[in-house]
Amino acid sequence: MRTVPSIIHLDMDAFFASVEQAAKPSLRGKPVIVGGLGGRGVVSTCSYEARVFGVRSAMATAVARRLCPNGAYLWPRFTAYRACSEQVMAMLRALSPLVEQLSVDEAYVDLAAGPYGPALAAAAPGEGAELVRAICQDLRADIEERTALTASIGAAGSKLMAKIASEQAKPDGLVLVNPGLERTVLGPMAVRALPGVGPATEQVLRRAGLMTVAEVAELSEEELMRLLGKAHGAGVSLMARGLDDRPVVPDRDAKSVSVEDTYEVDLADRDRILHELDILAARCVRRLQATGRSGRTVVIKVRRFDFSTLTRSETLRGPTDDEGVIAATARRLAAQVNLTGGIRLLGVGVSQLADFTQEDLFAQAAAEAALAELDAQEAAEEEEPDAEQEPLPESGAAAGSVAAEPAGVEGGAPAAGAGQLAAQRIWLPGQDVTHRELGPGWVQGSGVGRVTVRFETPDSPPGRVRTFLVDDPELTPSDPLPLRPPPDA
DNA sequence: TCTGGGGTCCTAGGACCC
DNA sequence: TCTGGGGTCCTAGGACCC
Missing domain, CATH: 3.40.1170.60 (MutS, DNA mismatch repair protein, domain I)
Structure with a gap:
């Protein structure tokens, strides 16, 4: 500790x-x-x-x-949020190599592993806390100066307490919890304050008469495991007593990739549903390939008209990033599901990720086979052991069945992007645009053939509104502007 | 008022193997 | 021949988080 x-x-x-x-x-x-x-x-x-x-x-x-x-x-x-996020994360990485990003707007940092580590290690406890306070206030000020955004920070001796402290610090604040005070801080809090305790766990605890963290901390680990299950019970037991020795772990590899869509109107037509699965599979594969990985388990998700949700999955013999294979697997899985009555959401995902594909394995196997062949020729004539010539149903058959489909249905579908928006003249509220004469602005709204644009930029005063025809050629989608001018400019 | 999209982790049952 | 136990993999679902 x-x-x-x-x-x-x-x-x-x-x-x-x-x-x-x-x-x-x-x-x-x-x-x-x-x-x-x-x-x-x-x-x-x-x-x-x-x-x-x-x-x-x-x-x-x-x-x-x-x-x-x-x-x-x-x-x-x-795009704009990611740009801001990257700026902030870069500032955190200057404080320590141990930065664990939890989402686009949240991260843990272990200051002890960074440039301030030696000073923190040498400091008396009180001085150490004051040094952390100073580092965090500088960081908050730097973030606001460079991004125009405010951040809240919690600092403590563990991830658990740091997270609880940042929640208390919001908005635009800093809260330190000195090691030793964990149970004092946690005790009076509602159980929901503990990360991992959601509505279901809260209910179970409440039915057992436990409302505060202090009350939970009085129970034995065995009692909590009986109430909440083995892993969750043990976790809640430790947290309630303020115990947490999880390290800050940077750059964890993703374990799955998935995409899903909720449709404005429930889908009823079977062919339409299969077509949407093809589109989702293509999107999923694009994301998979962008990360240079492949997956062995394909899963589809179906949410029905009544919000009931189910998943079906199939594990292939080897990892793939082939769109045809994944789309055909998704279609096969859909055949196991009752699709009548209306579908409000469809999803396609891939897990059991690897850094290579089944095709790589084939290539490797072929190379090995060629070598073995050479060896065999050199050796004395011998009976070949029966090579296991099982067909590889997932890869082989699936790819074939896709090729047999009417060609080009999904292949011809255009990717949704700025270009398509421009072509179709769909203007979304908030979207960045530029008018050839009036300059940069953003879409305030659109309808009945008109689009309303407010012309202002991060460093301008509040701007004026103008209305255009949706197909006004002077108006084009544009990229987000930086919230602050770059430091060199 | 009616419920997004992207993830992680855990549980439990059945198959299969030793 | 019958029975049992343990380990691993697969599948489905659920809780939770941002």
Whole structure:
């Protein structure tokens, strides 16, 4: 156990909404809701101004609109968020090689493994804590200066307490928990404060009369394991007593890749469903190939009209990144599912990832076979042991069945992107655009053949609104602008 | 008011092997 | 010949997180 609170957890405040407010001066101080804006969309993130109205993450956007009818509702701009995220993560990596990124806006850092490590190790406990405080305040100030965004930080002797502290620090704050005070801090908290305790676990604990962490900490590990199961019970038992020795682990490899779509209207037609699976398989494969990996288990996910969800999976004989194989497997799996009554969501995923493919294995096997052949020729004539000539059903048959399909259906489907948006003249609220004369702005809304654009940039005053025909050739989609001018410029 | 998309980890049963 | 136990893999589902 550490004597200095040298593990920090950093969490960007209302990340997506904050990026939007930084990019769009007219939205500062206003309720901003970022998420899916279709009939089945949900809120990803909302600004603190929106939370006053009761808007929350994961809430149906339709509900949010009723609670907060005058908010700005925007589609997410992931490219812009990723750019900000990378800036922040780079700043964290300057503090330590041990940076564990949990999501686009959240990370642990082990300061003891970085340049401040020796000073922290040499410091008396009180001095060490003050050094951590200074490092964190500098970091928060640097982040705000370089990205125009605020971050909250928790610092403690463990990941558990650092995470709890950052939650307490929000928004735009810093909280340290000195080692030794874990149980004092945790004790009065509701059980839901523990990471990993969600609605189901909370219910179980409440039925056992346990509301606070201190009450849970009084139970024995055995009792908690009986209530919550082996692994979860043991984990909650340790957490409740403030015990956590998990190390900060950088760069963990992904274990699965998946894509899914919820459709505006339930799908009923079988051929349409199979076609959508092909499209999802293609998207999944694109992501897989971008990471240079391949997968052995293919899984499909089906959510029915009544929100009941099921999965079907099949493990192939070897890893693949072949679109035809994955699409054909997905179709085979779909044949096992009752698709009647309407499908609201489809997904395709791949797990058991490897850094090579079945084809690599074939090539390797062929090379080995060739060598063996040479050896065999050199050796005395001998009876060949029966080579196991089992066909490889997944690869062989599946690829064949796809080739037999009407060619080019999925191959001809265009990739959705800025180009397609431009061609179809679909303007999404929040989207970056440029007008040839009026310059950069963003789409405020569109309908009945018109699109409304506000012309402003991160460093301009709030801008004016103009309306155009949706197919106005002067108006084009554009890339996000940096929230702050680059330091050299 | 009606529920996204991307993940991780755990459990449990059955098959299969030793 | 019958019975049992343990380990591993596969599949399906669920809880949880951001």
